[in-house]
Amino acid sequence: MTALRRIIAALTILLVFSFPLLAQTRTATRPTPPPFLRDTLAATRWADSIMADLPLERQVAQLIMVAGYSNRTPGYEDSLTTLVRTHQLGGVVFFQGGPMRQAKLNNRLQAASNVPLLVAMDAEWGIAMRLDSTVRYPYQMTMGAMPASADNLIYQMGADLARQARRLGMHVNFAPDADVNNNPNNPVINFRSFGEDKYAVARKALAYLRGMQDNRLLTSIKHFPGHGDTGTDSHYDLPLINKSRGQLDSLELYPFRELINAGAAGVMVAHLSIPALDTTRNRPSTLSPNIVTKLLKNELQFNGLVFSDAMNMKGVTKYFPSGLADRRGMEAGMDVLEFTENIPMAISQICQAVDDRTVTAQQIANRCRRMLLAKYWAGLNRYQPVVLDNLLADLNRPESEVINRHLTEASLTVLTNTRNVLPLQRLDTLRIASVSVEATAPTVFQNRLADYTTVTPYQINSKATDAQIAALLDSLNRFNLVLVGVHLNNIRPGAKYGIQPRTVELVQKLTNTGKAVVTVFGNAYALDAFTDVDQARALVMPYQLTTHTEDLSAQLIFGAIGAAGRLPVTVNQQFRVGDGKTIAPIGRLKYTIPEEVGISSTYLAQQVDSVVNQGLQAKAYPGCVVQLAKDGKVIFRKAYGQHTYDTSLGGAAEPTRLDDLYDFASVTKVSTSTPALMRLVDAGKFKIDGTMGQYLPAYKKSNKDTLRWRDVLTHQAKLKAWIPFWQTTKNPDGTFKNKTFTNVRSNRYPIEVTDSLFLFKKYPRTIFKAIKDSPLNAKKEYVYSDLSFYLYPQIVQRITGVPFETYLKDSLYAPIGATTLTYNPRRFYPLSRIVPTEYDSLFRKTLIWGRVHDEGAAMLNGLSGHAGLFGTANDLMKLTQLYLQRGQYGDRQLIRPETIAEFTRYQFPELGNRRGLGFEKPAYKYNGNAPRLASPASYGHSGFTGTFTWIDPAVGLNYVFLSNRVYPTRNNNKITELGIRTGVADAFYRAINRGI
The missing domain is CATH 3.40.50.1700 (Glycoside hydrolase family 3 C-terminal domain)
Structure with a gap:
C-alpha cells in the first residue's frame, strides 16, 4: 500500500509540473515564420547559387561570426582582415569603437569576403552601447516602467535603431533582452531586462522586436531559456538555475514563447546550467541538445537563426575549451556561433563532427542556407559599402532625440x-x-x-x-x-x-x-x-x-x-x-527640441540665425536673446553677440547669456500695466468703458475727464504722443533748473537717476500735472501715446492699496515663477547680469546700465507703467504664455479667459485702428510693427530699446526678442530698417508652415 501511494504521488507531481507544457502543446498554434523565411523564390535562388560554390569547410565558416573592434591598432585590423579573407567567415560582431572607424573597417572586411558578411552588434539600448558618438536610448528596465499605452514608443525606438543600423552597415541587433529579472541581485541582466512582470516583458520586447524587424533589422531575443534569476554573471562563471520545468515554463519561457510565436528572427542561447532541462553536469545550455534542439527547435518550433552567446565567456570555456565548445554547440543544434576564440580550431572540430556523424552535412547545409536567406533579407544580395559622407549626422538625427525624450518622459x-x-x-x-x-x-x-x-x-x-x-x-x-x-x-x-x-x-x-x-x-x-x-x-x-x-x-x-x-x-x-x-x-512651459512640435531644428536655426546675424553684422545691436515656443513648448533659446561692442563707453564686452536681464522699454506696457488692468477688470474694480475722471479724481473737470479707457488703451483718445519731461528741467545754457537735480543724494533729492544725479522729491508732481494739463489732439484718431501709461501705477495703487510693483510681483510674477521681472534690477542683480542700454550724451551724461533707459520713467525713480521693467527672455515668456493659455499658467487661473480675449481683440476695426487694449496687433495691410505672416488673432508689442514679443493663438506661437539696439546710441535704428525683430518671427512662422 505504501508503494502504491508513492507511485500515485509521483504521478501527481509529474502531472502537475507537466500540465503547463501539455496545455501549451495542445493549444499552441504554429509560430509565425521569421521574416527572412517569408521572402520570395528569388531569395532561395540566391542562397542556392552561393551554396553551390561552398564546400563543407566554407559552409561551416558561414556559421561563425568573428568579434571586431574599431578602436584598436592598424595591426589588429590587418590580422582581422586576414582572418576573414582566409576563412571566408559568415559575419562579424562589432564591439567597442566609433561609427566612422567601424564603417571603414566594415567596408574593408566586406571587401575581403566573397560572400557579404552579416554584421551584428549588441545594441540593446542603442548603438551607443558599443560605439561613441551615437544615440543612447534608455535601458530596458527604464522602459519597463512605461505604461502599456506608451509601448508604441518602444516600437518607434526599434524602428529608429533599425534605420541607424542600416546606415552603419549593420544587419543584426542581439536584442531585445527577453529575460524576466526576478532576482534583485542579478549581476548581469538586471537593468537590461524590462522587469519582473513576464507579461510586460513579453509585450515590451515584442514592440521592440517588431520595430526593428518591420524596418529590415534582424533580431535575436535573449538569453534563452532565461537569465533573469541568476546570481552569477555568465561572463565569469557558469550560472546555475535550479528551477523545475514547471517553474521555467510558467515564468522564464513565457516571453520567449510569445516572441517566437510572433515571428522572432533569431534567438540567442545563454551559457546556463539548468538541471531541470539537462542533467549533464556543467554542460551549459548553449551546448545542450535538450535545450537547443529539443526545447527550442522542436517544442517551441523555432526555425529562425539560433545564435550562441559569446563563445569566449567563462560560462562555456570554463568546462569546454575553444574548438570543442564550438563543436558541441553545433552538435546541440546551434546555427551561428559568435565570438569564437579559436576560429581555425572551431572550423576543424565542426568538420570533424561531420566526419564522426555527430552532425550531418545536411544539417550544416540547412543552417548555412538559413544564414544566406537572412543575408538576402538584410539586402546583402545587393551589398553596397557604407557611405562615409554625413555618417555622424545621419546616425544622430533630431528625431532620435525626440523618441529618446518621449521614452524617458513616459518612464x-x-x-x-x-x-x-x-x-x-x-x-x-x-x-x-x-x-x-x-x-x-x-x-x-x-x-x-x-x-x-x-x-x-x-x-x-x-x-x-x-x-x-x-x-x-x-x-x-x-x-x-x-x-x-x-x-x-x-x-x-x-x-x-x-x-x-x-x-x-x-x-x-x-x-x-x-x-x-x-x-x-x-x-x-x-x-x-x-x-x-x-x-x-x-x-x-x-x-x-x-x-x-x-x-x-x-x-x-x-x-x-x-x-x-x-x-x-x-x-x-x-x-x-x-x-x-x-x-x-x-x-507650465516645457523645454524640448523643435522636432517634438513638428519643426525642423536645422531649418529653424538656419532661418533665425540668418536674420539675427544680419543684424549683428550691420551692428544693429551688440547682442540679443531669442526664445521661441510653440504649443507651450520652448524649442529655441539662443544668445547672440555681446553686451557691448567694446568697453570704451563703459560696460563689458562679454558674451550674451540666456539669463541676462534687458530693459524691456515699451514691452513694459503689456507686461505691467495691461495685465494689472486685466486683473482689476476680473475683480470688478476697473471698467474699460469707464472714464479717466472716475479713476483719477484730479482729472475731473480737466480736458481728460470724460475720456474712455477703451479709447485711451487703443491710442485714439486724442492724447499727445509724448512729453519730453527731462527737457523742462534744463536752462537755455544746459544747466539744470533750481529744484530739479543735484549731484548728492539727500532727503530732498532722493530719486536716483544716475550714480551722481538725484531728482527733487516733489518733481514727479510736475510730471503728472503736465500730463493732466496737456492739450488734446484736435482729431480722434490713432496716435500712439505713452502718457496714459504713466498713470496706471497710481490707479492700481489707489484701487488695491498696494504699490504697483508689489502688486505685480505678488499677484502675477511670483505665482508664475517669473522672478527676474523687476524694476530697478541693480537692487537684486550684479551688473554682469544686466545688459547696458544707451550712452546718454544729452540728459544723464553716462552709460545707462541697470537703470531704466526712458527719461520720463527715470524721473519717476525707474518705475512707470510705460517703461522700466527688466527681466530675462524666459521669464517674459512665462507671462506671454499665460496670455496664450487664456490667463492660466501652472496651477493658477490668474486672468479670466474672457478678459484675455477682450484685451487682445481688435477694438475698432471699423476705424482702421489695429490696436487691442494695450496690445499691438497686425494692421490690415502690412506695416513693420507686426510680422508679415502673423494671423489676425495675434498680438504683442515692441520696445524702443530693441525688444519685442509676439503671441499667435492661431498657431500656438510665443516669441520673445530682447536686445539693446540703442547701444551706444538711439540714433541707430537699423533693427527696424532691416526688419530684424519681425523677420525672426516670420522665420518662425515659415518653420511652422514648412514642418520637418
Missing part, C-alpha cells in the same frame, strides 16, 4: 507624493533650494529647475566633511522646500549602484529635514540602500543618470509634464512592482 515614476506636493504649486509661497548629491558642479537637473523659478543650488558629495554637511543643513533652514537629486554614477549591482556609505547618510539627513523632494538618478534597486527615503515629501525615480532624465525630472517636478510610470521590479516591502502615482501636467 518617470513618482513613488511617493505626500499631500500631492507634486507638481509644485503656489510658487509664490515656496523658498526653494536644490541639492545635488554626489555632484561637484551645478547639474543639468539644477539648471532646468532654475528655469521655472528662483532655486538656490547646492552640491555635496560623499567626500564632504562633517563641517561641510552641517553648514549645508544650516543653509537649508531658510528654505521651505529642498529638491534633492541623487546622482548615482553606476547602474550595476556589482558596483553597489555607485552608492558610497556617505551617500546614504547625506540622503537620510536631507530627507529628515521634512521638506525634501528626492529624485534618485540610478537603478531602481538602489532604493533599497537608502534609509527613510520613503519618508520624503515626494520620491521620483527616473531609473538612470542621463541628460534626459535630469532635464525631464525637473520638468515633472514643476508640472510641465506628467508622470505615469510604474515600478517594473520589486525593490523591498516599501517599493513593489507596479507602484507609482499618476501625475497630470499643469501647464
